[in-house]
Every structure is written in structure tokens, then in C-alpha cells.
Amino acid sequence: MNCEICHLKELEVEVFQVREVLRCILHTILFHRALGLVRPKDVDSEHFEITYVQCGDAELEKKIEEKVDHFCSWVEKHPNKKGQVLLSFYEVKNKQASWFTNKVERLYWEQWHVNLHVLQPSGAHGKPHGGAKPARDPGGGGREESGSRRGSLEASLREVLFQIIRFVNEKKDHIPIPNPDCVSSFPYEITIPSHSDSSFGVEIFKRMLQTGHPTMLS
Amino acid sequence: MAGAESGRTEQIISNFFLKLLQVVLDSRVPHLLAGSRAGGDKSRKRDRWFNLALGDPPAALENLGLWHRSVADPMVVDVLLLRDATDSESVLERWTVHYEPSSSSSSSSHPSTPSSPFRAATAFSSSSAEAAAAFYKRTYKKCVVLLRSVYAVLRLLPAYKAFRMLSAATLNNLHPHHHNQNQNCNFNLSYRVSSFAEPFTRAEEDEMKHYDFAAVETQFGQITVSVVYRHDLSEFNLESSSLFPPRIITDYVCSPAAAGPSRAFPSSLPSNEGFVQPASSPARGILRFGSGHMSRPHSWTSTPMAHHPLSGSQLSASELHASPMGVFGQRIVGGHQQLGSSRKGSTSFNEYPLSPPFSPSPSPSPPTHSGNLHRRLQSETAPVTIPLPVTGSIPVYSRAPNLSDPTRSSLPPPSPRVARADNSSEDSPEIRSFRRVEGFKLSEISPSLPSSLQKGIRDARDDSGRFSGVLSSCGGSPRVGFSRSSSKLSFQDDLDDSCPFAVDDVDVPDTQRRATDGKAASENQLASSSVSSWTSQEAAVGMLVHMLKTAPPLRQDQSYSSRAAGPGHDREGGGGSGGGASSFYAARRAADALEELRSYKEIKDMLLSRSGSHLPGPSRER
Numbered sequence: 001m002n003c004e005i006c007h008l009k010e011l012e013v014e015v016f017q018v019r020e021v022l023r024c025i026l027h028t029i030l031f032h033r034a035l036g037l038v039r040p041k042d043v044d045s046e047h048f049e050i051t052y053v054q055c056g057d058a059e060l061e062k063k064i065e066e067k068v069d070h071f072c073s074w075v076e077k078h079p080n081k082k083g084q085v086l087l088s089f090y091e092v093k094n095k096q097a098s099w100f101t102n103k104v105e106r107l108y109w110e111q112w113h114v115n116l117h118v119l120q121p122s123g124a125h126g127k128p129h130g131g132a133k134p135a136r137d138p139g140g141g142g143r144e145e146s147g148s149r150r151g152s153l154e155a156s157l158r159e160v161l162f163q164i165i166r167f168v169n170e171k172k173d174h175i176p177i178p179n180p181d182c183v184s185s186f187p188y189e190i191t192i193p194s195h196s197d198s199s200f201g202v203e204i205f206k207r208m209l210q211t212g213h214p215t216m217l218s
Numbered sequence: 219m220a221g222a223e224s225g226r227t228e229q230i231i232s233n234f235f236l237k238l239l240q241v242v243l244d245s246r247v248p249h250l251l252a253g254s255r256a257g258g259d260k261s262r263k264r265d266r267w268f269n270l271a272l273g274d275p276p277a278a279l280e281n282l283g284l285w286h287r288s289v290a291d292p293m294v295v296d297v298l299l300l301r302d303a304t305d306s307e308s309v310l311e312r313w314t315v316h317y318e319p320s321s322s323s324s325s326s327s328h329p330s331t332p333s334s335p336f337r338a339a340t341a342f343s344s345s346s347a348e349a350a351a352a353f354y355k356r357t358y359k360k361c362v363v364l365l366r367s368v369y370a371v372l373r374l375l376p377a378y379k380a381f382r383m384l385s386a387a388t389l390n391n392l393h394p395h396h397h398n399q400n401q402n403c404n405f406n407l408s409y410r411v412s413s414f415a416e417p418f419t420r421a422e423e424d425e426m427k428h429y430d431f432a433a434v435e436t437q438f439g440q441i442t443v444s445v446v447y448r449h450d451l452s453e454f455n456l457e458s459s460s461l462f463p464p465r466i467i468t469d470y471v472c473s474p475a476a477a478g479p480s481r482a483f484p485s486s487l488p489s490n491e492g493f494v495q496p497a498s499s500p501a502r503g504i505l506r507f508g509s510g511h512m513s514r515p516h517s518w519t520s521t522p523m524a525h526h527p528l529s530g531s532q533l534s535a536s537e538l539h540a541s542p543m544g545v546f547g548q549r550i551v552g553g554h555q556q557l558g559s560s561r562k563g564s565t566s567f568n569e570y571p572l573s574p575p576f577s578p579s580p581s582p583s584p585p586t587h588s589g590n591l592h593r594r595l596q597s598e599t600a601p602v603t604i605p606l607p608v609t610g611s612i613p614v615y616s617r618a619p620n621l622s623d624p625t626r627s628s629l630p631p632p633s634p635r636v637a638r639a640d641n642s643s644e645d646s647p648e649i650r651s652f653r654r655v656e657g658f659k660l661s662e663i664s665p666s667l668p669s670s671l672q673k674g675i676r677d678a679r680d681d682s683g684r685f686s687g688v689l690s691s692c693g694g695s696p697r698v699g700f701s702r703s704s705s706k707l708s709f710q711d712d713l714d715d716s717c718p719f720a721v722d723d724v725d726v727p728d729t730q731r732r733a734t735d736g737k738a739a740s741e742n743q744l745a746s747s748s749v750s751s752w753t754s755q756e757a758a759v760g761m762l763v764h765m766l767k768t769a770p771p772l773r774q775d776q777s778y779s780s781r782a783a784g785p786g787h788d789r790e791g792g793g794g795s796g797g798g799a800s801s802f803y804a805a806r807r808a809a810d811a812l813e814e815l816r817s818y819k820e821i822k823d824m825l826l827s828r829s830g831s832h833l834p835g836p837s838r839e840r
Contacts, residue, residue: 161374
């Protein structure tokens, strides 16, 4: 089975917007991939005039919040850097217990690359915080600029959401049979860049080797 | 077997149509959410279809399900925008769901997809139950994903904002007891379901965008969903104003009344005595939007009519004066239009609850104690004053017919201090003249009164006159309560020369003229000068509160009065110092009332100046 990969459009976000943008994107993806019985919950974004949909599953929300917090922590330690959050759906294949490893083989059938370029606010004082509001720009011109940036980000985020919707609609055949017992239907994992930034790419490479990505074979 | 599979496929398709219709209507038509719901086990089972639990479907949907005779007929759902102003409807969105059965010849000509070989195989070996079941499950899974996408897209399209505005207004209208601000929308959303829709005009097509969802292939065809939507709704000027239902409040009271029914605005307001004021506001009640359940503190704020739809940029004092009823009538018309609308699928605005009007006060309020007064003034903002475009001079206010007000008969007896100060004169004539605020001449005062008393009476008259003018603009029994003590207070104030609250820009000449010494006079002057620098009502209220909080104890008034009395006022001072507790408390009450009177006056002046009506300094009738 092929692993469909979707690289979402990169978004330039400010530190205080990271949390909300990630929530919006991850919940939208999971709403389309958590094919169990859901009672959808409409959530108004805090910083944008966007309403996204959550599955209404507490466990799923909790897991997403944890990953969002981890990413925000990473952002604090790596200011003004591009970060990528990887959302992967996999199937658990036969457990192979060998002499050297007892790991469970995961067969990834879909990966979502959420690309964020976290910008530091201009004239920021002190250490940036993931959930903190940005430092106020002096003067009205700064506010206008931040307002235009916010509007641009909102439009870009809306594009990303439509990109997600388009992808999930066009790519349906690779979806395995859902597990009717849980809301999420499919096991998934959210990978946050590790604090040792250099190892993030290595981890992605390892995962690609494990899944036997078609691009690796071509 | 093929028949069974076709039956299951048809079941998926028909339920998909109903589910999608429910998703669209639940996200676009608020009154369906508020209406009755079809319950029962059947509805609950249907709700679980496609693993998307939306709750019981609207009762109207049950009838719509009967409309769809054949799965081969497309279902076109138009989301309509109904505008109250133009009484027109526009199509905001058109959702088209269609099941296109595929012929056996077309199935083999489809481009190869990961599923097509399976489907082709199914077509050739339809008797393979397992393959058919797998195909059925795959179709069902894709329908689940498709519905999720439709659900998400419905929240990203521009019409969703209109839905939210309208649903908020609908919910507030259905639950008026929540004390939330009611909302009025100048539009409504409706729907139309049909199997065929008129094509859009060229102009409409230019304003529309198209979004096609990926088709879901079934064993015998494919399900397609598409939407045509208006991407820009700004031309419709959709508004949802957080307004209270337009009501005429005939009994508006601006003073911080205690809990209970609002006090009546006296009908005998000076409309014919040169008291220039907007005909609407005091006489007929201020134009106020509110529900009967609104708590009293909302009736007046530091910024009068802050939430008033006609306040601020929309309505100025001059407009209020010019044609308040005209404006209000227009608003009423708009409200009636909404109330009377009965369009298809429109929200039942007839359910909009009309709160009962405020009941007039049965009797004037008793005089308030200083403590209560201070608490009221501290806890509540300044009374709402009606921006009165007074064209005349302050004497216009002085001609406020407080005298003609029958409630004045309930004024308390004169202060014993006044009586003591006027040992050689009868109480009633002097007090009557003391209270008179219209055409008060110095010559009317008994010549036997000491000069200080005469001066105090003069000042008191002015103060009470001004104060009466202020209160008459606000109306209500507290006016009586204040006015009847204001006279005593001003007189007392003059004698005591100690009122810390005697801050009045109009009183600047008075304070300058007064034989002042010490702290009280300087405080008054400082307060007066500071008053002139006030530029906002909020500042005036804040200063008033500050004054109340920092006011020295009233007992100091006695000491001040002793000092201010001096040799020239031995009679008064002696009388005052020899007064008992009862006279002291009476003086306190009067002093407080006068202080409040002056404060209200100051606030009124601030508002008038702010509203553009520059009041000249009150000319004193000496």
C-alpha cells in the first residue's frame, strides 16, 4: 500500500499564533481521518475568523494539546526557525520479535507535513513564549503591519485547510479499513522536532526507510 | 445477490442524501436548529449513519426525505439570503448532490485507478459476495470522508459567518431571560430543496465560485457533490446589531434609583416654560433599547446610551432634539418589519418577546440618607443625562417648574438650622421663597433676614434652580428628594461654607465671592477650577466619586461652620453651634443632597458641553 504524503503549504506564524495554527491544522486532518463515530465540535479559532472542526473526543484532544505544547517548547528554544510537525497514520503489522529487536512494525500509509516558519516579533523583549502575546509594536504603523500579517496568515491558513480537504477527498483509496472500536479509527503519531534539532531530519529519514517510501525506491 | 448489493448501495445513497441535507441545513438555517426535532429510535439510528452524529434531524427534514423519490434525481439545496430592507432573496450557496449511475459499458472505460480493477472485476463477477461487501464498505468509508469534508467546508465558506450572526440572534430571541443583549439582524437565511434549479444569470455566475468534491464511486455509479457559492457577501451589508428591541420608555429615570420599579418621569415636565429640551426624551421617555428584564443599573452609564443604537456617531444630541420620534419611528418600523416577517423558512420573529414597559413609580422617593447617597454615587455611574440643547441661558433651568410640581408638597420641613438662623422671620414665607426657583428676586427675601442668610438664599436658589434644571432633565422622584433638600443644603452650605462637594463651574463666581478662609473654600475653588478642565463625563463621574470618597466627615462641617461664621454671623454660628443632634443630622441630609445636586449639575454641564451645547454661565437673578 502506498504511503500518501501531503506537504502542506508553509505558514509564517508568530510565536503566539503557533498554538492556534497547529490546533486548527491537526484537528482538521484528524477530523477527516478519525472515521469512528464522532459528534463534531465546532471551534472558533482564537486569533482568526476561522471555525474548524474537532472530533469531540477528549483523548484525541488531549494528545493533540500535548504535542502542541511540545512544539511550542521547541519553538521557544529555537527561535526564528522553521519547524515541521509530522502527523503520520500507520497500520500495525505483524509483530516481529527477533533476536535484536522487539519493535512493532508500523506501516505508514499517510503522512502530513505541517511546515511552520515561526517568526520572532520585532522588538521582542526577552525570551519568546509559545503562548504569549507578542510585544506591542510601537506606533500605529506597527499595528497595521501586524494586522496585515494576521490577515495574510488567516488567508494562508484557510488555503491550507482547503488543501487538506482537497487531499483527503482525492486520496481515499489508500485508507485501510477503519477500526470501529475507537474514534480515531487508525493509529497515528505526531512527531515534533526534537530538542536536538539536527536529529529531526535523521528521524524523518529513518521513518522513510521504514515505510519504504516510493520516492526512495525510484 | 446483485439485487441485494444494489439495495444496499441505494440505501447508502439515500441516507447520504439525507445526511448531507441535514449537514447543510444545520449549518445554514438557524431556525431549523431551534425548531422541533424528530426523535425516536429511528432518528437515532439514522444519526449514526456515516459515523457523523448531528443530533436528531429537524422535523422538516422528515418531509423532505419523502420528496426524494429516486436516487437518480439530483438534489439541489439552495441557501437563500432574505434581506429585510429590499424584501428580496439571493442565493448564497447552491449545493448539488447527484448520484450518477454508471452503465455497464462505461464502467470498463473508466481510467484505471487503484479501485477500478476491483470494480471491473466486481462488475464481471457480481456474484462474488465478498468483493461486493468490500466494495460496499469502501463506498461507505468514502462517503464518511466526503461528509466530513462537506461539514468542514460549510464552516469555511463565507455564508457561515452569516449563519453565525443569525443563529446568535435567534438563540438570544428564544432565551430572553438570559439577560444577554438581544440581537437584530437585517437579514434571514432560508433554503430551498428541489431536484432542479434555475441556472444562474451571467451576473450571478460572475460572483460565484465553484468547488467540486471528489466523487465517490459506488458499485453502480458515483456520487458527486459540488457547491457554487458567493465568495463575497459584503454587498449585502449583513449586520447584526447587539440591540435591544426598540421600545419607547415613557418613564425614564436617570437617577440611580434603588432596586425596584423605575421612577416615573413626571409628566408635568417643563415643556411649555421655555425649558428647552428634546421633546422626546424627558417627556416621552428616552429612546432606550432594553428588555423589561434588564436590571436597573443598565439604565444609565457613564456614557449615556452607550449601547444605544442611535448613540454616538449615529445620533447626536441635536438629532435627538430634532426628530427623535422620527428616528425612533424608523427604528420601530424596522423592528416591526422583522417582527412581522413570515418568509419561507424565516425565523419566527413573532416569538420575539416584548418586555413590559417600566412601571412608573407610585410615589416620589423619600429623601435619601447620606450614606445611601454616597453608596449610590460610588457604586453607580453618573445618571444618564439627556443631552439637552439648551438654547437659552441657565435661567431657563431656573424656571423649571419645580414649584408647580405637586410633589413638592412632600418636601420635608425646613431645616431647623434655617429656622434658627432666621429667628426673626417666619419660617414658611422664607422657606417658600427659599425654595422658589423661578423669578426669584432678592427683594422677595425678607429684609429682616441677615445678609448672610439672604446671600445663602440667593445662592441656594441658584443652586436649586440649576439643580432642578438638571433633575428635570432626568426626571423622577429623586428629583423631588434632591430638590427639597437642595435648597436647605445650599443654604446650609453657604452658612457653613464647608461643603466639600460644592464643585460647580457655575459656582466659581460664588466661591470667589464668598468670604472664605481655610480649607473648604480652597477646596471649592480647586474643585471648581478642576471642573473647568474636565473634558469627559467619565472624568466628571470619577471626580465625583473621588470627592465622595475623600470628603471629610460631615462632623467637620460643623467646625467649618463655626469658623466661617465669624463675627458677622454670630447669630447663625451661635445657632449652629448650639444645635442638637437632630438639627445636625437634618443638616447633614440637606448637605448631602445639595452636594449631590451640584454634582449632577456638573455632570449635566459636562454632557451638554460635550454634546456641543455650550451652556453659558448661569446668570444669576439677584
